[in-house]
Amino acid sequence: DPALIYDLGGKFDKSFNEAAYNGAQRWAEETGGTYKDIEMQSEAQREQALRRFAEAGFSPVITAGFAFADPINNVAADYPDTKFVNIDGWLPEVPENVLLINFQEHQGSYLVGMLAAMESKSNTVGFIGGMDIPLIRHFACGYAQGAKAVNPDITVISNMTGTTPAAWNDPVKGTELAKAQIGQGADVIYAAAGGTGIGVLQTAADEGIKSIGVDSNQNHMHPGSVLTSMLKRVDNAVFEAMSGGADLETGTFMTLGLAEDGVGYAVDENNAELISDDMIAAVEDAKAKIISGDLEVVSYYANDSCPALEF
């Protein structure tokens, strides 16, 4: 059986981890298979959980969150018969039995940035990140590029919640940051902040502005207020990994972008009325160009800086 390990934010963070959970659920429903899952509570537990699952014969052992990359690197060699999968992680060398899956978040963020700029009437859009790490700057950078592509004069305000993992789980701060950005004129705010984002979306709904969700489809949380969600198809990744089972190809990096449907934006009944056909047309056009290579969204990782946004 496969096993799934969530990161500290927990299974029901309405975001990243929940996307992983949804993928696993879908797999279970479609195949009738069973899987084991667990939420992390502390750093020291990571390696322990990996080992215990490997020893108990689970494979693949799928982990959500970059922080598992190092522990996997440590344990992979001890359990050659077990396949390990990690989402978002990076290792200089990928061991034989490990698969690392990454997403082109900047591409998806670019698209929702465009939508934000088209929606904004105040010419100001906001971004609220969780913990200030390169990954989140990577999100913000794509978002800012998308917004500026639509409207070069637009102001993009960006705030990070904090510098420690606690920043992923502080909705009170999310609310205050959202209020601050609204005060500065923002009328669309993109939250890439895990549980903190719940506070951001809530506040946007309370204050009558638009918000953009992240990772999972969060449109349903405040129908009519959540403009869209930047989908990071962690669910697909988990689904694929589980489906792969024993035959899963490992020892490599897998990168999922727009082309692979690994990222995207969500349109459903909750936000259909918010997004006009013109908006969809513009975004679909950009999406096609990105896939074809005609349009390049600069990655923050390329040289640890962003052409469209100062941090």
Add this chain to the structure above:
Amino acid sequence: MDKMPAWADAVLVPLISLLLAAFLSALVILAIGENPVDAFKLMVDGALMRSSGWGYTLYYATNFIFTGLAVAVAFHARLFNIGGEGQAVLGGLGAALACLFIPWPHWSLAIIGGAFAAAAFGALWALIPAYLQAKRGSHIVITTIMFNFIAAALLNYVLVNLLKPAGSMEPATANFPEATHLPSFQDMFATADNPLFRGSPANVTFFLALIACVLVWLLIWRTRLGYEIRAQGHSETAARYAGISPVRITIVAMLISGGLAGLMAVNATMGEAERLVINAAEGAGFIGIAVALMGRNHPVGVLMAALLFGFLYQGGAELALWTNIPRELIVVIQALVILFTGALDNMVRMPLEKLFVKRRAA
């Protein structure tokens, strides 16, 4: 005349308190729809029936021995050091700096250097509250609580702005050099055909903790300083009469206490993570309070209580792994142990004392 024989005070009271805590914990497990007996079996199985389980149990116990001793030493001078967490955090910083910036040729030297740095940083972090208590009468409980938060902010700053390798996602230092990695129990005891302690973090620091137990015992019951610390703890006026300076004892006891708490970092950073992560102390500073209370501030008691909590921690992790019982159950058990052995001590003691007084009268 004592109301109760010493053995009752040292063993019977904590034992009954512990049973009460265990009973309530069982009720909690029942309330969330699980079977306490199965849960207990699972914990025993995961923590004690496999060598790697022992490896985790002993790893956690090592942390708790240090922080428990830290609280105990301060208690002997009637100082409630609630700042073990902050002191351990600073200890981690000290150990990290020693490992990252000094080219140690071999782990045996690195552990000495790292331990020294960890103890020194922990002690220094305890020094300020100690000084303020001794010289200005600032309540040490409040100042050490404040210093826990200040330590967290400080470590956060240092990790994020100074020690984090460029491009890293986590607020953590780079990995320590190979030569500072301490031998784990696996390195020491596993053979080719018997992979003992595989993958578990227990390491040579455990022996350091045992040595610390012996040294603390010698210190408190066999040295002049310990004699003076206890005297001060029992009666400050008498201590002053005897020429024992309260300022000196307060500061020295807190330095030792902070140093012991800091030593915890040798286990957690050098022994386990092999780098410094943001919450390296993981609450062990607070568990030290429970450990010291249960262990009646005696190193042997602390050792036993630390093993018990190590078992709870590892067993709790196993529970979380295989059942729907969240790991927070351990926090609840810990709270109940502190409540019954510490705060509600008299609830058990008063009736017992009555019983003994009556028995003697009869």
Add this chain to the structure above:
Amino acid sequence: MDFLTLLQVLDSTVRLATPLLLACLAGLYSERAGVFDIGLEGKMLAAAFLSAGVAYVTGSVWLGLFAGIAASVALSAIHGLASITFRGNQLISGVAINFLAAGLTVLIAQNWFKQGGRTPSLIGGGRWENITLPFAETLSGVPVLGPIYAELISGHSLLVYVAFAMVPLTWWILFRTRFGLRLRAVGEAPEAVDTAGVSVVGLRFAAVGICGILCGIAGSYLATGLQAGFVKDMTAGRGFIALAALIFAKWRPWYALGACLLFGLLQAVALRYQNIDLGGVVIPVQVMDALPYILTVVILAGFVGKAIPPRAGGEPYVKER
């Protein structure tokens, strides 16, 4: 910083100061009566959880409030039992209560809602509405005072106004009523109260009970006023900041208001401006985070006006050894 930004920062200060103020006043009652309470954090947390849980299930924020208060008062009762009835160590009891709340909230939340230790988001009647004070709209045009009234004073939830009203009320109770006189006396010299024929135990339990109620309101405000639901560990150290504020305020109600507003302001500023650039010198956000604690240590050290706690504080009242 322009006027509007300033208003917003102050507005945020009011919101962030409210839970601090309620918890601080809670601690004030307890500690003025001689029972130290480092369990403010735990009581708030428990209240936050149960108020959110009940508000979600019933859809009534009022029922949520009462449930939150009940949870907090229950922990207060444990504290009272340990430190008043059984004359245990008040600090240890406080530590235990903090752990108990941290563990139980997640345990129960997980068992109840199966959402990883959080409650579902509250909607509609499960949350406190912001109250728009009369004429806020019409007056907002008036320069300076208009926006201050409309933005800063108006538009908070009921509990914010309750918190601020508690300050003069607490002052009046402590210094103008029989109950207040006895309460202060029992924190200074319980034997004087005892020999005056008033029950020390009764008074202390009353104080601890009030402390529980106020902590309950504080927790409810966090989960159902400031936020729309409970998440694990959502008090995030606010109980300890409130404790710091209490010392900073030297156990006095009006000073408590000042201290909580100051600490709230620090949080509001730290949130908006991660690193503050003071003409070349950059103050890192971590300094802002730690400032309440640092200030408290400075006050405790007696370098800036000494904080003298109630004389009998922290000691159980023991007549017979």
Add this chain to the structure above:
Amino acid sequence: MNDTVPAIELKGISKAFGPVQANKDISIRVMPGTIHGIIGENGAGKSTLMSILYGFYKADAGEIYISGRKTDIPDSQAAISAGIGMVFQHFKLVQNFTVLENVILGAEEGGLLNNSLSKARKVLKQLAEEYELSVDPDALIEDLSVGHQQRVEILKALYRQADILILDEPTGVLTPAEADHLFRILDNLRAEGKTIILITHKLREIMEITDTVSVMRRGEMTATVKTSETSPEELAELMVGRKVLLRVDKKPATPGEKLLEIKDLRHVDDHGVERLKGISLDLRAGEILGIAGVAGNGQSALLEVLGGYADATGSVKLRGQELPLSGPGSDGSARREAGIGHVPEDRHHEGLILDYTAWENAIFGYHRDAQYQKGLLMDHDAIRKDAEGKIERFDVRPANCNLAAKNFSGGNQQKIVLAREIERNPDVLLIGQPTRGVDIGAIEFIHQQIVRLRDEGKAILLVSVELDEIFALSDRIAVMFDGQIMGFRDPAETDQRELGLLMAGVTNTKEASHG
């Protein structure tokens, strides 16, 4: 008023604190309109008995009758309703409250304070005039002298319209003038028909003011007699259980060289009060200098300064060597090294660590001596042997050095302290209250030891509140009053009356005693 029904009657009161039986089956009757004295040694159970009557402690057994009616007194409220007021040995006042607030506490009128305060202000003014009990109603207690604090306690009782007033050792902390004032007030109260119970150690006071007197010993009531039909000697005998013979056999002193020279010694305590106001005295080898004085006039401070745990200014020379009076080298261990031993006044809080075993206590203060060390550690065997010797020589019972100090009786605790200090053979021995709460047999032994030390050529500074003890032991007597020495006297050429006047601050004793 019915003169045949007692105002108070206690029947068979018993009370145990854990294993300590503080009161054993005590019965007592107090007639209305009288002053009833209670005497007894320290720890005899006087305070306990009165606290039971006042509802502070709960008796294990026994009955209380007030004016003939059986009354339950489960708490102080009940006692107050029954018309009982009590002034405790240790005042029960809220230090940072005003006098007025303290007076109304627990006796407020209604839920708000305004009314109560203004009413109390009026009543207080009345009482002040009626009984010469004036205190500033708005002063904070912490700013008042002990005498005034005591007035507040009495006012508290009178404000509650107490008919029965209990005073527990009210004069222990008062100057003679204040004590006289208090007695005048008590006289007035008695004249008004109030009933008063007065606990005291001072036989003089008993003889002076009481109508009847009860004697307690070891938790039991040994006798109740009419004051007019007894004598101090008889009372003393009743108190301790056998004839008291406070004479010590000793040869005349042969004072030698000046060992200790004290000049202009001054000390300010933690509350900023000057406790020593320029003390000068010499102490010679082979003499016992007794210091007499009412408690609280600086004797304790003098011992603490000389013992090294209170800072002072001025000059103290030991064999001509200047001793530092503050900072490094001025602590207790430095003094011990210099050759000054010290038996402190309070064995429970200073002389002993009650939780330490006897052998640990036997080196307390000398624990840094090389003879008790073995390398880095303490040499427990050596210390035990040492302690066993002391215990044997001083006849400490039980002779078990592994027993915690708290498990010895007061007298035996005192012997442990004495053994420790005397066996050191210090050049100078400071002794405070050597026989407080100690039984007669032990007193004789302790006195012998002190005299033996003197005869060996040591200098002894003795502080005692017991004038009899001062007379019995001293070769020279100094009287302290208000932080100063009022004069030196030769015990053979003075008497208790003269010393009493000096203790009250009257220097012109010859005139006063004749006039």
